[in-house]
Amino acid sequence: MTDDERSRPMVHALLADGTTACIRAVTPRDREQLQRLYEEVSPESLRMRFFAASRRSATMAADRACAPPRPGYRALLAETQGQMIGLAEYATGEDRASAEISVAVADGLHHRGVGTLLVEHLVSAARTEGISTFTADALSENHEVLRLFADLGLRTARHFEGPEVRCTIELAEDEAYLSTVETRGRAADVASLVPLLRPDAIAVVGAGRRPGSVGRALLHHLHAGGYTRHLYAVNPAASSILGVPSHPSVGALPGTPDLAVLAVPAAVVPEIAEECGKAGVRALLVVTAGLDADQARALLAVCRSHGMRLVGPNCLGICNTDPEWSRSTAPWSARACGRTTRHFTVSPRNR
Structure with missing residues (x-):
């Protein structure tokens, strides 16, 4: 990996459960976090990764990934909310058309597609360097990594020798892959849209007591439309609005909403979005208009940092016609009156 490759911008992508991860190149500054990633995994995970439960092997792996750039080597990491959750790397030998690959994922985050997403990006990088084959040695009992390689969609061969298995993965791009x-x-994509379109709890932030206000209209549509799940209002000056319980902040809500609808002044949208992210909100609908370029960038950065899906800003809203989410014949909706749609921002699998 060269210095130019390390300076390439990060990519935001969706994991299998719909949450967002940042995929980027490893830098020397990641040494401490990468060491912590290995230190926090179980001895069994270390044994599966290094064939021995040795913390020394973990230290050497962290040193290797953060070493000065060299040809034929690349290391990518995955982060969520600033925390390192996975690492994948490859290194070529004398045969520059073949590279050995390895993958490590934080304990408790398996089966979310972290390793698969990292390997997909490594495959693309390897092809640009003329690498046509990945090889990997694993313990035959390491079913998770063997399944990862088998499910990539690439042609994979296995050679068993005692307790170990050597996998050979052909990187030729075809329709199957x-x-x-x-x-x-x-x-x-579908998993990421569940909290947006089928939320079990919604909070309307900026719901006002004044008739005709946008926040109040949004809350009215949801309440009158018969939304069947938990509905909250967020307003520090009221305990109840239109019969809906109101709380002073998102952090003070009795439960974490899947979706937060923001109808607050443009200047505080990034701040409220950050509060939502810290509270665990998974999707934002921002109807507020008038955000300047810096505020819009800050809003998008917050959503990416916390893995929240975003619709807006300056949008008309969303509508769910599924009767399961409504007690009345009319669908529940979170939409303002007299507003026009400007744009929707949604995070694709790779951006």
């Missing part, structure tokens, strides 16, 4: 990647992407 492209179709598999596309299928994974669609599934991640």
Whole structure:
């Protein structure tokens, strides 16, 4: 990996459960966090990764990933909310057309597609460097990593020798691989939209007591539309609005909403979005208009940092016609009156 490759911008992508991860190159500044990633995994995970439960192996792996750039080596990491959750790397030997690959994922985050997403990006990088084959040695009992390689959609061969197995992965791009990647992407997109379109709890932030205000109209649509799940208002000056319980802040809500609808002044949108992210909100609908370029960039950065899906700003809203989410014949909706749609921002699998 060269200094130029390390300076390439990060990519935001969706994991299998619909949450957002940042994929980027490893830098020397990541040494401490990468060491912590290995230190916090179980001895069993270390054994599966290094064939021995040795913390020394973990230290050497962190040193290797953060070493000065050298040809034929690349390391990518995955982060969520500033925390490192996975690392994938490859290194070529004398045969520059073949590279050995390894993957490590934080304990408790398996089966979310972290390793698969990292390997997908490594495959693309390897092809640009003329690498046509990945190889990997694993313990035959390491079913998770063997399944990861088998499910990539690439042609994979296994050679068993005692307790170990050597995997050979052909990187030739074909329709089968492209179709598999596309299928994974669609599934991640659908999962990411669940908190936006089928939320179990909604909070309207900026719901006012004044008739005609946008926040009050949004709350009215949801309440009158018969939304069947938990509905909250956020207003520090009221305990109840239109019969809906009101709380002073998102952090003071009795439960974490899947979706927060923001109808607050443009200047405080990034601040409220940050509060939502820290509270665990998974999607934002921002109807507020008038954000300047800096405020819009700050809003998008907050959503990416906390893995929240975003619709808006300056949008008309969303509407769900599924009767399961409404007690009345009319669908519940979160939409303002007299507003026009400017744009929707949603995070694709790779951006």
